[in-house]
Amino acid sequence: MTPACASLRAADHGPALRVAEQFEEASQQRAAATLGMWIFLATEVMFFGALFFAYSIARYQFPAAFAAASRHTNIVLGTTNTAVLLTSSLFMALAVKCAEEDLRRATVTLLAITGLLGLAFMGIKLTEYALDYRDHLVPAVNFAFDPAYARGALVFFGLYFLTTGLHLVHLSVGIALVALFAWRVARRRPNALADQVDIVGLYWHFVDIVWIFLYPCLYLVSRT
């Protein structure tokens, strides 16, 4: 048992809930955890915001090359992945709803579906990376492009791998958290935070939102 767990004491709100000693009651601890997650997400907005800003500047600088490069992304896999992630967010929202109504079995099932959809997204994305490699689109590894647009296309694919790669890192953290919380809900671990599926939900939805903006920036620059 970690020191943090050892300092937990039972609250007066039933045997399943424990509240850390700095909090008066479970509701206060829940509010603090929710606020903490939102503050973390605010910092993430800054993190990804700077990348989107860099993308905007580069696209303004190389409009034709960005259009040409974007046509080399795989729109079928990209659109499929967007649908997969949006669907995973639906199941996550339902899992949070079930957790709040203390429907543990349903919560675990919905979290499992959410995590599996996340894994499906990763599988599709890695397939796409393999196709990008085959098409000589990986900067610093095997990049080859129409010389007229090579410089701007290099910047585009640099940003493509940077942003989708960072998104993938965030998604894998999300999948790990979903698995952890599903396990804890299933095991009925006596810890109020384990019941607070909504903070994992907030993180998951945020990662979804990042992809919502990445999708048109990377796949839809110029398809006409």
Add this chain to the structure above:
Amino acid sequence: MKAASVRPYVVTWIALIVLLAITCGSSFIPLHGFNLAVNLAVAVAKALLVVVVFMRLFRSAGMVIVVALIAALDLAILVCLTLPDFLARGF
């Protein structure tokens, strides 16, 4: 779980998929520069749906709404202070 409590989430998901179809489909139609505007408008609409319905922003504590607004404001400051610098270099 009651069907009534699930409905808003399912309706939102349908809206998100419809918006995805709109943004993807519209990008194949030449709209003379408006393709970017459509894509951006759809992305913002999808993000707002997720933030308001799935993340329940306006049913959260007042402090949470303040944090969300500050995040948006910080992003606006980042863009507004940095953009003129790039534009002034004249590329």
